[in-house]
Amino acid sequence: xxxxxxxxxxxxxxxxxxxxxxxxxxxxxxxxxxxxxxxxxxxxxxxxxxxxxxxxxxxxxxxxxxxxxxxxxxxxxxxxxxxxxxxxxxxxxxxxxxxxxxxxxxxxxx
Amino acid sequence: xxxxxxxxxxxxxxxxxxxxxxxxxxxxxxxxxxxxxxxxxxxxxxxxxxxxxxxxxxxxxxxxxxxxxxxxxxxxxxxxxxxxxxxxxxxxxxxxxxxxxxxxxxxxxxxxxxxxxxxxx
Numbered sequence: 001x002x003x004x005x006x007x008x009x010x011x012x013x014x015x016x017x018x019x020x021x022x023x024x025x026x027x028x029x030x031x032x033x034x035x036x037x038x039x040x041x042x043x044x045x046x047x048x049x050x051x052x053x054x055x056x057x058x059x060x061x062x063x064x065x066x067x068x069x070x071x072x073x074x075x076x077x078x079x080x081x082x083x084x085x086x087x088x089x090x091x092x093x094x095x096x097x098x099x100x101x102x103x104x105x106x107x108x109x110x
Numbered sequence: 111x112x113x114x115x116x117x118x119x120x121x122x123x124x125x126x127x128x129x130x131x132x133x134x135x136x137x138x139x140x141x142x143x144x145x146x147x148x149x150x151x152x153x154x155x156x157x158x159x160x161x162x163x164x165x166x167x168x169x170x171x172x173x174x175x176x177x178x179x180x181x182x183x184x185x186x187x188x189x190x191x192x193x194x195x196x197x198x199x200x201x202x203x204x205x206x207x208x209x210x211x212x213x214x215x216x217x218x219x220x221x222x223x224x225x226x227x228x229x230x231x
Binding site for chain 1 (some may be wrong): 145
């Protein structure tokens, strides 16, 4: 079973700064099946990125995804106050058929 | 607009059963695979199960296999999760989520707000 490791566990930054979040699968995964979500306290997760680099509907272009194989990145170019939240990566594996989430990165205001 | 509304959560004793529901609206429910994802208090997300758009294919996480059953009633636009032999570690918020692709389980473009299940004596 593929394990997704996100780093850092917590990222402390200021509004206006650039955030770089990492997701590393334990084995190579298809870019088609790598997604990113944002979750704020008391809310359901929100889809940000699918297919490693495609922005979901309504997601601002300051959010971007990149990577392949065993190294994926979510970048937030200029942090807005509403971006401070927990971010999860997620992938689908076929053998066995499973959906897996990373443990999350907490993005907090410095 | 797409809406997913979960219900059926509550406090239940260990070993008992509970059935969660997820009422869907704003889209053609019968054409989308659907998932259940849970989140224990203060913890991360854990995928539990998926059902194909036609109900014929179901996959489960190891933690759900043999105890939980996912099903759907397209006539009622409703997704279900039957949970048996509940344990304290099943305590979590349970979310239903839509998968936008008909192929293998993929990603989740819409989520409900979740329903809290607490397993405690």
